[in-house]
Amino acid sequence: MKLEDEIKQYHFQDDWQKALLNILYTGNWLTDNFMSISKKYGINDQHYNILRILRGRHPKCACPGEIRQVLVNKRGDLTRLLDKLDKMGLVSRNVNAENRRMVDILITQQGLDLLKKMDPIVDHVENFKERITHKEALTLNQILDKIRGNPSGQGKEKE
Amino acid sequence: MKLEDEIKQYHFQDDWQKALLNILYTGNWLTDNFMSISKKYGINDQHYNILRILRGRHPKCACPGEIRQVLVNKRGDLTRLLDKLDKMGLVSRNVNAENRRMVDILITQQGLDLLKKMDPIVDHVENFKERITHKEALTLNQILDKIRGNPSGQGKEKE
DNA sequence: CTACGATATTTGTAATTACGTATATTTAAG
DNA sequence: CTTAAATATACGTAATTACAAATATCGTAG
Numbered sequence: 601m602k603l604e605d606e607i608k609q610y611h612f613q614d615d616w617q618k619a620l621l622n623i624l625y626t627g628n629w630l631t632d633n634f635m636s637i638s639k640k641y642g643i644n645d646q647h648y649n650i651l652r653i654l655r656g657r658h659p660k661c662a663c664p665g666e667i668r669q670v671l672v673n674k675r676g677d678l679t680r681l682l683d684k685l686d687k688m689g690l691v692s693r694n695v696n697a698e699n700r701r702m703v704d705i706l707i708t709q710q711g712l713d714l715l716k717k718m719d720p721i722v723d724h725v726e727n728f729k730e731r732i733t734h735k736e737a738l739t740l741n742q743i744l745d746k747i748r749g750n751p752s753g754q755g756k757e758k759e
Numbered sequence: 760m761k762l763e764d765e766i767k768q769y770h771f772q773d774d775w776q777k778a779l780l781n782i783l784y785t786g787n788w789l790t791d792n793f794m795s796i797s798k799k800y801g802i803n804d805q806h807y808n809i810l811r812i813l814r815g816r817h818p819k820c821a822c823p824g825e826i827r828q829v830l831v832n833k834r835g836d837l838t839r840l841l842d843k844l845d846k847m848g849l850v851s852r853n854v855n856a857e858n859r860r861m862v863d864i865l866i867t868q869q870g871l872d873l874l875k876k877m878d879p880i881v882d883h884v885e886n887f888k889e890r891i892t893h894k895e896a897l898t899l900n901q902i903l904d905k906i907r908g909n910p911s912g913q914g915k916e917k918e
Numbered sequence: 919c920t921a922c923g924a925t926a927t928t929t930g931t932a933a934t935t936a937c938g939t940a941t942a943t944t945t946a947a948g
Numbered sequence: 949c950t951t952a953a954a955t956a957t958a959c960g961t962a963a964t965t966a967c968a969a970a971t972a973t974c975g976t977a978g
Contacts, residue, residue, distance in 0.1 A: 601904060601907055601908050602904050603900070603903075603904060611815075615893060615896040615897055615900060616887040616888050616891070616893075616896045617887070618896070618900055619887060619891070619896040619899045619900055619903075620789065620885060620887055621831055622899065622900050622903045622904070623782065623785055623786050623789060623899075623903065624786050624789060624790065624831045624832065625831045625903075625907075626782055626786070626903045626906060626907055627782050627783050627785070627786025627787065628786065628831060628832050628833070629907055630779065630782060630783055631783065632833075644934090656770075663956080663957090664956075664957065664958095665955090665956060665957085672780055672783045672784045672787060673783065673787050674787070674791075675934095675935075675936095676934075676935060676936095677934080677935060677936075677937095677958095677959095678957090679957065679958050679959080680934080680935085680958090680959095681934095683958095699943075699944070699955095699956085700942080700943055700944085701942065701943045701944065701955065701956040701957070702943090702955095702956060702957080703956080703957070726779060728775040728776070728778060728779055728906070729775050731905060731906050731908070732775070732778070732902055732905055732906060734774060734775075736902050736905070737774040737775045737777070737778040738774055739898060739902065740778045740781065740782075740899070740902050740903075741762070741774060741777055741778055741781050743891055743895050743898065743899050744762075744778075744781045744782065744784075744785045744899075745760060745761050745762060745781070746890060746891055746895070747785060747887070747890050747891060748760055748784075748785055748788055749760050749890070803964090822926080822927090823926075823927065824925090824926060824927080834964095834965075834966095835964070835965060835966095836928095836964075836965060836966075837927090838927065838928055838929080839928090839929095839964080839965085840964095858925095858926085858973075858974070859972080859973055859974085860925065860926045860927070860972065860973045860974065861925095861926060861927080861973095862926080862927070
């Protein structure tokens with residue numbers, strides 16, 4: 601659906617401004633989808649993302665630092681997000697044997713079962729393969745990467 | 760920059776999954792930019808968005824309901840976001856004369872001045888016109904609209 | 919006029935998040 | 949061994965956000 605119809609009564613300065621808002625809007629739209637699915641299972645979208653990351657590692661574990669690095673969205677307090685997943689029995693926490701500063705987070709069978717239940721619903725809602733072609737996905741990735749890039753040669757803002 | 764380099768150690772299933780994460784990642788990246796700029800002026804990105812909407816209406820006003828509809832991101836409690844802008848003197852609130860259920864929100868001169876100070880910084884960070892071509896902006900809009908669309912003819916999920 | 923449902927916003931409260939600080943452990947230097 | 953700097957995580961507290969319920973007003977049917 602065209603952005604103008606979803607954000608009613610809005611007039612865009614130009615196609616670049618529309619693109620900016622379109623990225624934000626579509627990102628929020630996707631996040632809202634994940635949130636509403638997750639909510640039905642007693643977690644939020646960040647919890648879901650963490651479980652997805654941990655399933656990708658299973659049967660290996662990941663420590664909070666690694667999870668933080670991979671999370672697309674840094675929103676939330678990772679310690680307390682993990683507290684909740686732990687309390688729900690979806691992950692286990694153990695002090696790392698080699699480096700006792702670190703904590704090994706492992707997805708439990710219960711966590712894997714939850715994801716398995718959610719998979720078909722998430723797949724159905726995402727459904728990117730039916731929404732855009734492979735060529736479009738490639739184009740999209742290229743343009744988005746370009747947006748975050750540094751065409752003017754400036755480094756990442758330090759400080 | 761390529762997404763793989765920013766989300767380290769990540770392996771994507773396919774280009775569609777990468778596109779999904781790329782939208783989320785780029786959206787968060789843009790939001791983080793707005794947040795860090797806004798923070799320097801004592802507000803957050805949602806406050807900034809609201810002020811932008813109100814400037815678009817100026818010298819007319821908008822009621823909370825209209826603002827909510829236009830906001831790309833529904834995060835936050837609009838009443839209390841407006842409380843803060845009001846307390847900071849950036850907007851004024853007056854009961855609408857014709858419909859006393861509604862509240863006219865008007866950006867003040869102080870609010871306009873703040874946006875004017877922020878404009879060059881925001882422009883510099885966004886800088887979409889230097890990042891992507893007009894054709895790319897159009898392509899991006901088309902693909903994003905398609906993602907949110909309903910290719911299979913299903914209506915918006917009701918409830 | 920009165921009652922009722924619909925609409926627009928606000929408020930109460932609990933949960934979540936931000937952010938600085940604290941704790942614990944490791945690494946390396948003296 | 950002791951100390952200091954660096955790293956990894958947790959915690960305290962204030963601010964923000966979510967969600968449900970409350971308040972106030974409007975439109976309209978009787």
